[in-house]
Amino acid sequence: MPATSLMHTPPHPLRISFCARTDPQPWFDALRQEFPKAQLQAWSSGAPPADYAIVWAPPQQFFDEQTQLKALFNMGAGVDALLKRDIAPQLPIVRLNDAGMAVQMAEYVCHALIRHTRQFDVFEAQARTGLWHEPVALERARYPVGILGLGVLGERVARAVAALDFPVLAWSRSAKQVAGVRSFCGTDQLPAFLAQTRVLVNLLPLTPETENLLNRSTLGQLQSGAYLINVARGRHVMEDDVLALLDSGHLAGAALDVFRTEPLPPEHPFWRHPRVTVTPHIAARTLLPDTVAQIAGKIRALEAGLPIDGLVDRSRGY
Ligand SMILES: NC(=O)c1ccc[n+]([C@@H]2O[C@H](COP(=O)([O-])OP(=O)(O)OC[C@H]3O[C@@H](n4cnc5c(N)ncnc54)[C@H](OP(=O)(O)O)[C@@H]3O)[C@@H](O)[C@H]2O)c1
DSSP: OOHHHHHTOOSSOOEEEEESSSOSHHHHHHHHHHOTTOEEEEOOTTOOOOSEEEESSOOHHHHHHOOOOSEEEESSSOOTTGGGSOOOTTSOEEOOOOTTHHHHHHHHHHHHHHHHHTTHHHHHHHHHTTOOOOOOOOOGGGOOEEEEOOSHHHHHHHHHHHHTTOOEEEEESSOOOBTTEEEEETGGGHHHHHHTOSEEEEOOOOOTTTTTOBSHHHHHTSOTTEEEEEOSOGGGBOHHHHHHHHHHTSEEEEEESOOSSSSOOTTOHHHHOTTEEEOOSOSSOOOHHHHHHHHHHHHHHHHTTOOOSOBOOTTTTO
């Protein structure tokens, strides 16, 4: 055998650990297709060391024991919970890059946007009482859609909303060029972005900079009769401020998928608010086949010494 083909031959079969509160068997079945010889293990304390781990919300003990990992794969796009753990600084953390989530996010946001602007919620209520009433037609230009976060998910959402001919603005850390989207960046440009937004879509990662960003002051800068769609994280939003702005009429309504406390407690006023739509953190689900295919491709690249995308920058927090 030539020396070059020996270079990347691992000394033992790949060892992949799985640590998530979900049945590992379907994941193992899919991973087995990708890596027939790999040792697959559902992590429990005392498990042998692994080369790679696929995790969702692992306990600290997992990191204390699994000290030989070459990379850690998060089963989602958001790493805010993971970064609260004490993780060896040199261990690469890889987030999911779309993996079938972006189109789901686009569906969710377009549904909430259309339901509000075309007043389907009103028609549902009218239908229950047999009322036939035609509202005035929608003027799209009166509903500029502002997207907070123009990353993997935000950009897909922006393109879907732009395809429906709504004016689209987006705010991110760095300036962007996306067809049909007006880009704003940095804290300096946040007020101008908010002042020109009527439907606000939150797709930021949760970091120390973005926590509590959506509060009485920032939401108060939106156009009057604004609508909030939060599909990122509950801790971006000061929930009492949202309720106050709904009551004052500044906010016309909200579609909320994520909350400060999940599951949303039964006594929470959002459940019964007539202008709030609650969904149980389902805007974009992790899809097993897409996720395993993406992670397997990245494991192969890493084993071959090739670069991968989706690496988390811990100093930025996302
Ligand atoms: N509800 C659900 O079911 C669900 C499912 C999946 C994900 N999520 C949430 O969606 C979030 C976004 O996912 P993604 O894959 O699109 O993330 P991403 O690719 O990391 O994009 C994040 C975007 O936010 C911007 N950003 C970050 N910090 C900022 C700051 N301080 N000021 C201004 N802009 C800032 C980034 O700017 P730059 O481009 O300049 O870096 C980037 O455009 C995840 O973090 C997760 O919390 C929710």
